[in-house]
Amino acid sequence: MSDQPRRPRKPGKPYRRPQKDPVRFLAFEALRAVDERDAYANLVLPPLLRKAREQDGFDGRDAALATELVYGTLRRQGTYDAILAACVDRPLREVDPPVLDVLSLGAHQLLGTRIPTHAAVSASVELARVVLGDGRAKFVNAVLRKVARHDLDGWLEQVAPPYDDDPEEHLAVVHSHPRWIVSALWDSLGGGRAGIEDLLEADNERPEVTLVARPGRATAEELLREPAAEPGRWSPYAVRLTEGGEPGAVEAVREGRAGVQDEGSQLVALALANAHVEGRDERWLDGCAGPGGKAALLAALAAERGAALVAAEKQPHRAGLVARALHGNPGPYQVVTADGTRPAWRPGTFDRVLVDVPCTGLGALRRRPEARWRRRPEDLDGFAPLQRGLLEMALRSVRVGGVVGYATCSPHLAETRAVVTDVLKRQPGFEQLDARPLLPGVSLLGEGPDVQLWPHLHGTDAMYLALLRRVS
Numbered sequence: 517m518s519d520q521p522r523r524p525r526k527p528g529k530p531y532r533r534p535q536k537d538p539v540r541f542l543a544f545e546a547l548r549a550v551d552e553r554d555a556y557a558n559l560v561l562p563p564l565l566r567k568a569r570e571q572d573g574f575d576g577r578d579a580a581l582a583t584e585l586v587y588g589t590l591r592r593q594g595t596y597d598a599i600l601a602a603c604v605d606r607p608l609r610e611v612d613p614p615v616l617d618v619l620s621l622g623a624h625q626l627l628g629t630r631i632p633t634h635a636a637v638s639a640s641v642e643l644a645r646v647v648l649g650d651g652r653a654k655f656v657n658a659v660l661r662k663v664a665r666h667d668l669d670g671w672l673e674q675v676a677p678p679y680d681d682d683p684e685e686h687l688a689v690v691h692s693h694p695r696w697i698v699s700a701l702w703d704s705l706g707g708g709r710a711g712i713e714d715l716l717e718a719d720n721e722r723p724e725v726t727l728v729a730r731p732g733r734a735t736a737e738e739l740l741r742e743p744a745a746e747p748g749r750w751s752p753y754a755v756r757l758t759e760g761g762e763p764g765a766v767e768a769v770r771e772g773r774a775g776v777q778d779e780g781s782q783l784v785a786l787a788l789a790n791a792h793v794e795g796r797d798e799r800w801l802d803g804c805a806g807p808g809g810k811a812a813l814l815a816a817l818a819a820e821r822g823a824a825l826v827a828a829e830k831q832p833h834r835a836g837l838v839a840r841a842l843h844g845n846p847g848p849y850q851v852v853t854a855d856g857t858r859p860a861w862r863p864g865t866f867d868r869v870l871v872d873v874p875c876t877g878l879g880a881l882r883r884r885p886e887a888r889w890r891r892r893p894e895d896l897d898g899f900a901p902l903q904r905g906l907l908e909m910a911l912r913s914v915r916v917g918g919v920v921g922y923a924t925c926s927p928h929l930a931e932t933r934a935v936v937t938d939v940l941k942r943q944p945g946f947e948q949l950d951a952r953p954l955l956p957g958v959s960l961l962g963e964g965p966d967v968q969l970w971p972h973l974h975g976t977d978a979m980y981l982a983l984l985r986r987v988s
């Protein structure tokens with residue numbers, strides 16, 4: 517793209533080269549990658565930040581601002597789209613995607629950060645001059661000046677329908693979630709307006725980084741020596757890095773003795789490990805193990821009891837990640853690349869089985885800021901047969917008296933209770949255990965017997981767990 521103006525300027529208006537602000541430029545590059553290449557922000561950002569540290573001298577504050585601009589813009593995209601639609605004289609789908617990205621980034625700076633108005637507008641116009649050219653920068657300037665006329669609350673009053681007229685659409689616009697997701701989360705959570713609003717807002721918060729000290733290999737005390745580290749809320753193995761931090765810089769993480777793992781995932785593994793099984797307790801199975809977070813915790817717990825874990829994963833490259841996560845485990849384990857719906861082991865082989873099935877991931881929206889806009893309701897139909905197939909396999913793989921854990925990182929009822937109910941109808945001989953006492957100290961677990969965790973109530977991802985014992 518040429519830096520030179522196409523036509524000579526009028527006297528008195530000398531041409532000024534646009535100033536490239538590395539933080540905004542990096543945020544724009546990340547948004548384009550997410551938009552254009554369906555990339556994931558959490559994968560795109562780290563290499564961009566690394567490059568910026570080396571080439572542009574980015575410091576910690578620059579990196580924090582760039583990260584906040586990317587994540588905040590993506591999370592609040594639904595709200596910003598509604599506001600931008602009111603400021604643009606044509607449908608947003610007719611605005612070029614790169615222009616829309618600059619506008620959204622500008623809207624986030626104006627409405628979602630403390631950056632002063634003039635700085636937010638001028639930085640966005642400058643960015644537009646660099647990446648879009650002077651003509652479209654004028655358009656960006658005009659639109660963002662309209663956006664700047666109100667604060668976020670003022671805009672929401674204008675663009676969101678009143679709650680009493682259309683509660684779901686109101687919540688969708690105000691809390692920036694697709695309407696079908698608002699509806700699904702509300703169905704699962706139940707209750708009135710306050711609870712669902714708290715949940716939707718929790719999805720818009722950046723989660724803390726939580727570490728797991730793998731038992732027998734590291735201790736929570738060791739991890740608590742890290743800066744701004746606090747004990748976990750529920751899991752004895754959890755340590756929260758309250759200021760984010762860099763897990764890769766933690767020695768125990770680098771050595772594989774500890775890992776990054778949300779407390780909800782730790783609780784699922786712990787509940788399965790703590791469930792009572794009669795008699796032998798030597799053979800454990802993780803039936804869909806990649807990338808290996810729960811398998812690593814299970815394997816370490818199994819080692820403490822003299823049990824062995826088989827970790828099965830269908831995708832070869834993910835099986836490689838499982839092998840890496842389990843490397844150095846003090847007890848016996850085996851990683852197999854296998855289709856868990858067609859097991860390579862005999863029925864009734866295992867004493868404990870976990871199936872943490874592929875799902876829509878609607879319980880981890882706070883970690884994947886773009887995911888809510890990519891998911892479609894039809895995705896549920898795609899996962900349904902696999903989720904049932906994997907649970908059926910798990911039930912066949914456990915011996916009489918043994919226990920199966922069915923887990924998802926989605927609270928959608930079609931992926932949680934509906935699967936368990938359907939499969940148990942076809943496969944008698946199982947009783948559902950009350951999972952709640954197996955999560956000691958965790959409050960607000962509902963009526964059971966299954967467990968649904970929530971970001972706003974438990975500070976975890978919205979993990980689901982049902983525990984089933986084979987009785988005949």
Ligand SMILES: C[S@@+](CC[C@H](N)C(=O)[O-])C[C@H]1O[C@@H](n2cnc3c(N)ncnc32)[C@H](O)[C@@H]1O
Binds near residue numbers: 807
């Ligand atoms: C939700 S993830 C599991 C996360 C894992 N438990 C952890 O904590 O790291 C589901 C995994 O199941 C794998 N998978 C999908 N279909 C499978 C199948 N038929 N058999 C075994 N694994 C499968 C996916 O590749 C994915 O790695």
